[in-house]
Amino acid sequence: MRTALITGSGRREGLGFETAWQLAAEGFHVILSARTVDQVEPLAGELAQEGFDASALELDLLDRASAAEAARQVEERFGRLDVLINNADVMMPSPTVADKDLDELMFEFQTNVVGTWSVTQHMLPLLVAGGSRPDRERVQRRRGVLGPRLRAGQLPWLRDGRVRPAAESARGVVWAATLPDGGPTGLFFRDGKQLPW
Incomplete structure (x- = not known):
């Protein structure tokens, strides 16, 4: 069974959880992770109740020891990783660049760049053990999008002036995560379509 780790999947209404749900429906064992395991254990349990393979993992992007321990646990339990989706991020709004609090900016940078790195x-090493080549790992970094995980009623996520549910956004992430070997790499995509660079 293929395994996928999704960071920042501790909010039921978030894109990370919706992505985990869709990957589980594709036959993946999904590893939901968040700063505390208490955030993801109930969600992994919910997926298991739906008949999916899921587990919970504590992973704090701001703590390198936490990342090392998470990798150790994934290796111990699965021996490899097929897909890593770096979903966790933070963005604190500010009206203008001039108004941006620099401490907030540093926190964002540490989380979104250094933590993800x-x-x-x-x-x-676990991705390589899963068959990924070092020049083409199945690693995704997507800009943080908070949207709902609802299959029926749709709470909105606003992008490009229109409402977009998390289920719709997650489809593009899942598309990229399930590309076959030899598929496109090193490019930018949205909804399976290449974006100009």
Whole structure:
């Protein structure tokens, strides 16, 4: 069974959980992770009740020891990782660049760049063990999008002036995560379509 680790999947209404749900429906064992395991254990349990393979993992992007321990646990339990989705991020709004609090900016940078980098470094050997080539790991970094995970009623996520549910956004993430070997790499995509660079 293929395994996928999704960071920042501790909110039921978030894109990370919706992505985990869709990957589980594709036959993956999904590893939901968040700063505390208490955030993801109930969600992994919910997926298991739906008949999916899921587990919970504590992973704090701001703590390198946490990333190392998470990698150790994934290796111990699965021996490899097929997909890493770096979903966790933070963005604190400010009206203008001039008004941006620099402490907030540093927190965002540490989380979104350094934390994501650390997790990727720790998981890379497991991705290689899962069959990924070092020049083409199945690693995704997507800009943080908070939207709902609802299959019926749709709470909105606003993008490009229109309402977009998390289920719709997650489809593009799942598409990229399930590309076959030899598929496109090193490019930017949205909804399976290449974006100009």
